[in-house]
Amino acid sequence: MSDGTDDGAADDPTAADRTTERTPLRRSETARWDGVAGVALALVGVGVVARQPGLVLVGAVGVGYAVYARIGEAPEATVELSRTVSGDAPDPGDEVVVTVRARNVGDAPLPDLRLVDGVPPGLEVIDGPARTATALSPSATAAFEYAVRASRGEHEWEPARAITRNAAGSRERTTELATPTRIVCTPELAAGGDLPLRGLTTVYHGRVPTDVGGAGVEFHATREYHRGDPIKRIDWNRRARTGELATLELREERAATVVLLIDAREAAYAAPEPDADTAVEASVEAAGQAFTALLDGGDRVGIAALSPRDCWLPPGAGTAHAARGREALATDPALAPTPSEGRFYRSLWLRRFRRRLPADAQVLFFTPLLDDSAASLARRIDAHGHLVTVLSPDVTAGDTPGTGLVAFERRERLRALRGAGIRAVEWGDRSFPVAVAGAAARWSR
Amino acid sequence: MVAVSRRGAAAGEGGAGDGERDAPERDKRERDDRPPTSAVVAGLVAGAVAALSAFLAAPTGGALVGLAAVGFLAGSLRRSHRVLSWAAAVGVVGIAAAGYLGGAVEPLLAAGVALAIAWDTADHGISLGEQVGREARTRRNVAVHVGANLLAGGISVAVVYGAYLAAAGNQPVAALALLLFGAVALASAVR
Numbered sequence: 001m002s003d004g005t006d007d008g009a010a011d012d013p014t015a016a017d018r019t020t021e022r023t024p025l026r027r028s029e030t031a032r033w034d035g036v037a038g039v040a041l042a043l044v045g046v047g048v049v050a051r052q053p054g055l056v057l058v059g060a061v062g063v064g065y066a067v068y069a070r071i072g073e074a075p076e077a078t079v080e081l082s083r084t085v086s087g088d089a090p091d092p093g094d095e096v097v098v099t100v101r102a103r104n105v106g107d108a109p110l111p112d113l114r115l116v117d118g119v120p121p122g123l124e125v126i127d128g129p130a131r132t133a134t135a136l137s138p139s140a141t142a143a144f145e146y147a148v149r150a151s152r153g154e155h156e157w158e159p160a161r162a163i164t165r166n167a168a169g170s171r172e173r174t175t176e177l178a179t180p181t182r183i184v185c186t187p188e189l190a191a192g193g194d195l196p197l198r199g200l201t202t203v204y205h206g207r208v209p210t211d212v213g214g215a216g217v218e219f220h221a222t223r224e225y226h227r228g229d230p231i232k233r234i235d236w237n238r239r240a241r242t243g244e245l246a247t248l249e250l251r252e253e254r255a256a257t258v259v260l261l262i263d264a265r266e267a268a269y270a271a272p273e274p275d276a277d278t279a280v281e282a283s284v285e286a287a288g289q290a291f292t293a294l295l296d297g298g299d300r301v302g303i304a305a306l307s308p309r310d311c312w313l314p315p316g317a318g319t320a321h322a323a324r325g326r327e328a329l330a331t332d333p334a335l336a337p338t339p340s341e342g343r344f345y346r347s348l349w350l351r352r353f354r355r356r357l358p359a360d361a362q363v364l365f366f367t368p369l370l371d372d373s374a375a376s377l378a379r380r381i382d383a384h385g386h387l388v389t390v391l392s393p394d395v396t397a398g399d400t401p402g403t404g405l406v407a408f409e410r411r412e413r414l415r416a417l418r419g420a421g422i423r424a425v426e427w428g429d430r431s432f433p434v435a436v437a438g439a440a441a442r443w444s445r
Numbered sequence: 446m447v448a449v450s451r452r453g454a455a456a457g458e459g460g461a462g463d464g465e466r467d468a469p470e471r472d473k474r475e476r477d478d479r480p481p482t483s484a485v486v487a488g489l490v491a492g493a494v495a496a497l498s499a500f501l502a503a504p505t506g507g508a509l510v511g512l513a514a515v516g517f518l519a520g521s522l523r524r525s526h527r528v529l530s531w532a533a534a535v536g537v538v539g540i541a542a543a544g545y546l547g548g549a550v551e552p553l554l555a556a557g558v559a560l561a562i563a564w565d566t567a568d569h570g571i572s573l574g575e576q577v578g579r580e581a582r583t584r585r586n587v588a589v590h591v592g593a594n595l596l597a598g599g600i601s602v603a604v605v606y607g608a609y610l611a612a613a614g615n616q617p618v619a620a621l622a623l624l625l626f627g628a629v630a631l632a633s634a635v636r
Contacts, residue, residue, distance in 0.1 A: 030572075032565075032568055039537055043537070043540070043541060043544075044622055044625060046541050046544070046545065047544060047622070048619060048622045050544070050545050052544045052545060052547065053550060053609065054502070054544045054548055054549065054550040054553040054554075055540075055541065055544030055545065055553070056622055056625065057550055057553070057554055057605050057606065057609055058540055058544060058553050058554060058556075058557040059625070060601070060605040060625045060628070061554060061557050061558060061561075061598065061601045061602055061605055062557065062561075063601075063625065063628065063629055064597065064598070064600070064601025064602075064604070064605065065561055065597065065598070065601065068594075068597035068601075111589050111590070111593060112586060112589070112590060113586070114573070114576050114577050114586070115577075116576070116577065128580065128581075129476060129577065129578050129580050129581045131576070131577035131578060131581045132577060132581050132582050132583070133573050133576070133577045133581060133582070133583040133586040133587075134582070134583075134585050134586050135585055135586055135588075135589035135590075142585075144581070144582055163576060167589075167590075167593040167597075168593070168594075168597070169565075169568075169569055169572070169590065
């Protein structure tokens with residue numbers, strides 16, 4: 001009787017202004033007591049034949065149970081549900097304690113009430129089940145709590161499901177109790193290492209070395225002296241050696257426009273283990289690091305998702321843009337921790353993406369490369385003149401023949417992409433900056 | 446059989462406590478849908494009472510009802526409604542046997558109510574396990590359910606036994622049965 005239940009109204013101020021919307025779902029017979037009347041009458045019959053009053057009496061009690069099973073409808077779940085979370089803006093990985101209080105606001109007692117809370121699909125319950133079974137007399141309150149681990153994104157609680165039964169348990173009724181609750185979990189973007197970009201740049205000064213000669217720091221070529229060239233750039237060694245005037249050309253460093261494209265199709269929601277982070281999660285984290293690093297380097301960065309839902313942050317720069325990007329990466333529904341609903345139409349998506357993409361933009365494509373269409377998409381975007389770098393989190397496990405085959409196919413795709421002249425980096429175990437640094441050493445411009 | 450039940454309970458407790466650190470993640474997330482311990486224990490106690498009462502009425506019947514109690518435990522642990530139904534059938538046969546062998550009225554009535562409670566609690570426990578799981582708080586729910594059943598059984602026994610003492614006395618059994626059919630007809634009419 002003492003398990004978290006206190007009689008009398010709980011004066012929770014948050015409970016008063018939140019109202020619970022009740023949607024009746026279905027009513028059914030549980031058929032638990034079916035046949036009890038037959039058994040009872042059989043006992044009575046045996047008792048009559050054997051002339052044993054005891055059996056007749058037991059049979060009569062059985063009839064009493066048959067009546068018990070027939071009386072009473074399953075009561076309506078007249079429950080006011082309030083949900084309090086320990087923090088509505090947690091950091092990823094934080095434990096959020098959710099307290100659910102259910103108050104019987106009806107006039108009838110609820111002898112058998114089972115509550116299943118609608119935990120958002122992107123959150124994992126780490127302590128205590130989000131369920132309870134109790135009995136509530138009018139205006140009594142029952143409370144239960146559980147803890148979830150916060151993950152990136154915006155999480156809205158689904159309606160809780162209440163199942164009520166009559167005292168005998170012969171009839172039940174299912175009701176949905178909707179009480180809006182949400183938490184928003186926005187990770188800090190960690191700055192990643194220097195991300196090498198490909199040589200497709202804007203006309204603005206930045207940090208990507210180009211093949212254009214001009215002002216810069218790195219030697220590019222020498223050319224004939226033209227009148228008006230700065231004295232500092234004259235190759236005095238050559239002048240001393242041969243007496244000719246020549247001018248040093250340096251590589252011009254320019255800024256790039258980069259669009260971070262994140263594969264968030266259903267196929268990309270793959271993880272090596274059932275509870276491990278998905279490839280989308282790894283991609284978004286890496287994209288966050290790239291986003292910060294590129295913005296700090298003076299490049300213009302945009303964000304797009306390969307997803308049935310539309311997600312497009314046009315390339316930009318500045319503090320406001322950084323904040324917008326952080327929010328898009330954290331809470332955009334297209335990048336949610338669980339797959340978006342709806343079908344993904346590749347050619348429609350590609351047409352729209354190309355229309356939006358600035359002509360001088362290059363693409364950093366974050367994809368686990370688990371199917372051919374990601375690889376072919378990378379090649380198509382690259383062929384349209386937007387240089388593509390594929391950054392692929394490795395989520396293949398390889399411990400069974402099936403997963404081993406997937407890992408092999410993925411390696412073949414990477415090899416094919418590299419063969420087609422597309423840069424590709426893969427990383428596993430959350431060491432994106434290390435993988436990029438290692439790859440950068442291999443790459444020539 | 447108690448040892449089996451304790452082992453089951455210990456495993457359940459371990460899954461909630463120690464398992465959080467060393468068990469793989471997926472084991473933790475998978476809900477434990479065995480019936481709650483309170484329901485299993487209450488069903489076991491009621492089954493024991495039923496067996497004891499039936500044994501007092503007639504040892505053969507008592508043995509069968511004891512078998513039924515074991516069946517309830519097995520049904521609870523295996524989460525099988527069908528095993529429970531079969532066990533209940535065995536229990537009813539046991540009570541019929543005890544009554545046929547001339548068991549006294551009072552222990553037979555007690556055995557009948559206890560058997561009904563044992564089956565009801567075990568079955569309720571399985572549905573609780575399916576819907577909310579073993580680790581959820583269910584004690585109040587189980588207590589109210591058992592209490593309601595006990596109340597229904599108690600009222601039935603009071604009415605039936607009172608009528609038996611007052612009206613029947615040395616009346617033939619057929620008169621009792623007729624009285625009963627009258628009651629059934631009345632109950633159906635009310636419904």
